[in-house]
Amino acid sequence: MKLYGRYLSPFVRRVATTLNVMDQPFEQVQVAPFDEWDKALSVNPVVRIPALELDDGDVLIDSTTILDSLDEQAGANALVPQNGKERRDVLKLVAIAVGAMEKSVNSAYELRFHPKEKVAEDWVERCDNQTVSALQALDAHAAKAGPDGWLYGSSMTQADISATVAFTFATLARPKLGVAEKAPNLAKLVARLEATDAFKQTHPSA
Numbered sequence: 148m149k150l151y152g153r154y155l156s157p158f159v160r161r162v163a164t165t166l167n168v169m170d171q172p173f174e175q176v177q178v179a180p181f182d183e184w185d186k187a188l189s190v191n192p193v194v195r196i197p198a199l200e201l202d203d204g205d206v207l208i209d210s211t212t213i214l215d216s217l218d219e220q221a222g223a224n225a226l227v228p229q230n231g232k233e234r235r236d237v238l239k240l241v242a243i244a245v246g247a248m249e250k251s252v253n254s255a256y257e258l259r260f261h262p263k264e265k266v267a268e269d270w271v272e273r274c275d276n277q278t279v280s281a282l283q284a285l286d287a288h289a290a291k292a293g294p295d296g297w298l299y300g301s302s303m304t305q306a307d308i309s310a311t312v313a314f315t316f317a318t319l320a321r322p323k324l325g326v327a328e329k330a331p332n333l334a335k336l337v338a339r340l341e342a343t344d345a346f347k348q349t350h351p352s353a
């Protein structure tokens with residue numbers, strides 16, 4: 148399999164980390180969508196990353212779709228429960244984590260693509276507040292889970308992977324938010340997971 152994208156993208160990173168957790172070997176193909184239009188377009192008509200090329204040549208796009216497909220292949224080892232309330236609950240936590248990613252990406256894009264005098268400060272502030280609100284909601288689950296626990300249930304789910312990636316991205320993209328102080332329980336879970344090989348190999352600084 149080939150994973151197109153960079154680990155600075157939280158959407159790419161959650162796919163890469165999931166592949167590692169599932170022991171699925173893959174080759175990373177670096178693509179910077181803002182600098183390499185044609186390369187990104189060659190795998191995704193929306194010109195975004197991630198894209199995952201399967202061994203049969205099929206190309207999947209969008210991290211949610213890719214993760215759904217990996218879970219389907221994993222069967223009983225899927226990282227989202229297959230049905231019922233468990234599935235709904237985990238998907239809600241994942242949606243909160245992905246929301247945090249989207250909002251910190253929005254802030255970062257606003258600051259990157261507008262000259263300082265044209266930055267919509269109120270939009271950046273709203274996105275930052277949404278990032279913090281989402282991470283604090285995950286923090287409440289981490290508090291209940293305790294030091295060795297998981298955001299949901301008794302083993303790792305996609306909620307833990309996506310929450311960790313969202314948190315680390317927010318610390319890098321929006322350091323002024325001080326998310327480690329605002330979500331201290333989540334910070335402990337993140338420290339635990341970022342110390343494992345599956346996460347170390349996909350850290351944006353790796």
Ligand SMILES: N[C@@H](CCC(=O)N[C@@H](CS)C(=O)NCC(=O)O)C(=O)O
Pocket residue numbers: 155156157158180181194195196197208209210211252
């Ligand atoms: N919903 C998509 C979001 C992907 C996304 O926004 N990727 C960013 C990188 S962080 C990108 O490719 N941005 C380029 C653009 O939007 O033009 C997913 O989950 O994969």
